[in-house]
Amino acid sequence: MGGRDVATASIWDAAHRRTTVGLLTLVTLVAFEAMAVGTAMPRAVAELDGVAWYAWTFSAFLVTSVVGMVVGGEVGDRRPPGPGVLAGVVVFAAGLVVAGLAQHMAVLVLGRAVQGLGAGVVIVLLYVVAGQAYDSRLRPSLFGAFAAGWVLPALLGPLAAGLLTTHVGWRAVFLGLVPLVAAGLVLLLTGAPGGTPPADAAPWRSRAGWALLAGAGIAALQYAAQRLDLAAAGIAVLGAAALAAGLRRLLPRGTVRARRGIPAVVASRGLLAGAFFGMDALLPFVLTEQHGWSAATAGLPLTAGAVGWVVAAQLQGRRPDVPRQRVLRLGALVLTVGVAATATVAVPALGGWPAYLTWGLAGVGMGLGMPSVGVLLLDQSPEAERGANSAALQISDATASAICVGLSGVLVAGAADAGGPLWPAVLAAVAVLTVPALLTARVAGRTVAPAADPSCATNLGR
Incomplete structure (x- = not known):
């Protein structure tokens, strides 16, 4: 072109x-x-x-x-x-x-x-x-x-x-x-386009077995979260061990530490997904149990989040000139505010109505952040590694979402089973889920390796 x-x-x-x-x-x-x-x-x-x-x-x-x-x-x-x-x-x-x-x-x-x-x-x-x-x-x-x-x-x-x-x-x-x-x-x-096989493809070593192990670990953790009994602890330990062993072979080295470049991009995807979907799954339950909303009404704030996501995603697409790591950081900060502000659903006097605004704001953060992660991944992936890196991105998303949904569910379900007030557990869940959103804002600057960062290239040129 x-x-x-x-x-x-x-x-x-x-x-x-x-x-x-x-x-x-x-x-x-x-x-x-x-x-x-x-x-x-x-x-x-x-x-x-x-x-x-x-x-x-x-x-x-x-x-x-x-x-x-x-x-x-x-x-x-x-x-x-x-x-x-x-x-x-x-x-x-x-x-x-x-x-x-x-x-x-x-x-x-x-x-x-x-x-x-x-x-x-x-x-x-x-x-x-x-x-x-x-x-x-x-x-x-x-x-x-x-x-x-x-x-x-x-x-x-x-x-x-x-x-x-x-x-x-x-x-x-x-x-x-x-x-x-x-x-x-x-x-x-x-x-x-038809395309051709990458000339520099690495020797083939299938990791499907490790993927099966990681998937089984996720399923075991979800099952343990549903049981909430003594046996659940043993199942959770086995599931966590299987998941850790599988992910070690499936994610880029340095993902847990958010090493600069692709590892930080993959980590950002998981952090964003965990923060958002953990609360997204919890919100209707809280509105129903805490405030007595009907099942149909309790799902409407999720619609506000979805609308915010779509609108923000379209807006970020109109500014391809803005560095994606900056858009990602902005999205992460907006998501952090949206998730943290959703703590207002724990206040009985407010009736849960602020959730429309706060979750719409969280959706805006995701609409800015998630497309930026995809762009950053493809821009920095050599042709022979696009498939593996894209797979790692999706696995990071699925894993973090499942873990955070299960964790928030355990916190709230435990409070409900104990018969005490629900609001302390809601606040605890919000506090836990705000952490990955805030970490994404911190990691965003590491999602571009120095050699791929235009500003760094300019400085080196001087």
Whole structure:
């Protein structure tokens, strides 16, 4: 591209339109399935008489999605992404069909596991496609669109799934997505560049086994958080050990210390996700139990957060000239204020109403921060490492979200079981979840390695 072409290029121009629509279609459909399944699952469990299997429908998806992320990263670093996306979508669609036709809960769990494997592969390879098909200046806009692709299903998914489940049946939630997934795949594969395998790809050593170990560790921690008994302590210890061992092989070296460059980027993704989703899962419960809101009303502040996320993501995409680490720091600070201010839901006299404003503010922080993390990752990843780094980003997100959701749930559930007031536990949870948001603001300056930082390059040039 010449300078004029770069300046006037858009993710919606003729060169990118089909790829953009294909990417967003697949992102939205994977996200819709993830959001909608919780609405359809109670009816499925009742029909298949499988209450004992209920938690496994979610755990199976989580475990295999981590494996799929690693497999997708390995494929993306060694082969053109098109065939890998095709395989991932086929696996995901096969899982939808298995789940939609299931006559026993064991088969439904199997279908969910197959879906998770395909979804993990697809989500990572879509990042690889984004790195190949879009110039660096277009990526803020692309990741802003990705944000809408994830957040809008959070707004509409439960309602649409509820209507389908009520008027057509729970199976339609799974089977109805299959033709739409196929359409998105066709648009993506006909619009995206074919690409060639990276010439400097590292020797192949599969890490799928470590991914399975990490996924099992996450599932064990979630299961322990649900039990809250003596056996839960032993399960939690085993789960933590498995998770730590797996992550040690799956994340870039230095991620825990937020070493400059890619490790700090991966760490930032987990910190943002943990802070936001930990409170996002807790908020409806607090509004229901503390203030007596109905289930429908208690979900509305989450809508405010989703709207804030989408709006801010679109706004950051209009300023590709602003260094992404600065946008990330601003987003982290806004998220910190939003999460901390949500402590107001613990005040009985306020009735929980400030949650609309505070959680909308938290959503703005995520809309600024999350797209910036994706841009920083692709801008600094060599072609032969885009897949592995994208997989690490997704694994960091999934792991931190699961841990923080479980931790906040344990704090509040323990207070509820003890029969005491809920507000001290809410304040404790808010305090815990504010920490990762604040840490992200501190880490943001480390997300660009010195050699990749334009300001550093200028100084060296002098």
